[in-house]
Amino acid sequence: MRNTLIALTLGLCSLPSLAATLAEQFTLMEKGAQSALDTRLFSHDGVDIKAWSDGVPVIIAVPIMNEQGKLEGESRYYFKGGKLFGVKEPAAQFAFDDQGVLTQWLDDKGQPAEFVSKMSMQQREAWLTKRAAELSQLFAASPAEQQAAKGTKLKGKELSQWLCNGKLMVLAKGDKVIAEPEKIKLSERGMEGEVSLRQDKGWQDLCLKCEVQGTQVTRLTWQPMPGANKPL
Numbered sequence: 001m002r003n004t005l006i007a008l009t010l011g012l013c014s015l016p017s018l019a020a021t022l023a024e025q026f027t028l029m030e031k032g033a034q035s036a037l038d039t040r041l042f043s044h045d046g047v048d049i050k051a052w053s054d055g056v057p058v059i060i061a062v063p064i065m066n067e068q069g070k071l072e073g074e075s076r077y078y079f080k081g082g083k084l085f086g087v088k089e090p091a092a093q094f095a096f097d098d099q100g101v102l103t104q105w106l107d108d109k110g111q112p113a114e115f116v117s118k119m120s121m122q123q124r125e126a127w128l129t130k131r132a133a134e135l136s137q138l139f140a141a142s143p144a145e146q147q148a149a150k151g152t153k154l155k156g157k158e159l160s161q162w163l164c165n166g167k168l169m170v171l172a173k174g175d176k177v178i179a180e181p182e183k184i185k186l187s188e189r190g191m192e193g194e195v196s197l198r199q200d201k202g203w204q205d206l207c208l209k210c211e212v213q214g215t216q217v218t219r220l221t222w223q224p225m226p227g228a229n230k231p232l
Contacts, residue, residue, distance in 0.1 A: 022095050023110050026088055029078055033059050040139050041219040042171055048221050051139050056082045060135045064090070077132050084132045100129060141216070142170045148215035157186040164191050164210035167217040172206075174199045188212070194225065 020028065033052035040051045047065060051057040060077040073090035087094040092113060095104035102125035105113045141149070144166025148154075154162055165177040174197040184193030190211040196203050208222035 021110060022086060022093055022104060022106060023088075026076070026078060026086060026093075029059060039218070041221060042138050042167075043221045044135075044138055044171065049135065049138060051135075053139060057136055057139050060132075060139070062135065077128075077135060079132075079136070082136075084129060087128050087132070094124070094128060096125075096129075101125065102128070138171065142167045145216055156188040159215075160188055160190050160210075160212040161186055163212050163215065163217050164208075164220065165195075167210070167220050168195070168197060168206075168208065168222070171220065172197055172199070172204075172222070174204075190217075190219075 037052040047063045050061045052059045062075045064073045066072050076088045078086040084096050091108045093106040097103050105116050107113045144163050176198040179195040192209045205225035206222040211219040
């Protein structure tokens with residue numbers, strides 16, 4: 001049933017524009033994602049980024065924060081078959097063809113944006129394509145997840161801690177994680193509490209929450225602890 005829903009949803013999104021506007025296609029994809037796809041939530045650059053995934057991301061939602069750290073809106077990246085299909089921002093919408101070429105730049109009302117030059121289209125295409133690739137990479141399986149999928153002797157709490165630590169090192173660019181047993185809560189479904197991550201600039205103390213399903217990390221969010229940076 002789940003695969004059928006995905007096929008129906010993404011199939012509708014493949015119809016020509018006469019069958020559905022870009023905004024309508026976005027809406028169809030969102031409805032299908034909400035009802036049939038798995039979710040992932042990871043921290044990146046100080047914000048929590050969410051994806052609806054079917055092995056690879058189908059929709060990635062990125063909060064837009066102002067200089068004061070307040071939420072101003074959200075950008076959503078839409079993918080079909082792993083390829084960028086469209087982007088929706090608060091004031092614009094963008095459509096891409098199967099070759100990755102930006103074909104439509106619309107305003108917030110779904111009308112062609114005014115005064116858009118060929119050079120502007122090319123620049124926006126390059127930026128959005130690069131950003132989409134960076135975001136997709138966040139949701140790729142970490143080396144620990146890949147190894148666990150092939151088989152490991154670790155089980156239960158030990159497995160979840162290993163998976164969480166591995167994902168944290170990838171996302172936060174560190175090479176070692178340590179934690180005092182009394183400062184973390186461990187279960188086969190994940191871990192929560194205080195850990196220290198070793199990065200190039202030294203050790204950083206983090207308060208994290210990690211959730212695991214099987215051999216996959218489905219959520220990993222963290223915040224630096226006050227006075228968190230310590231030299232090597």
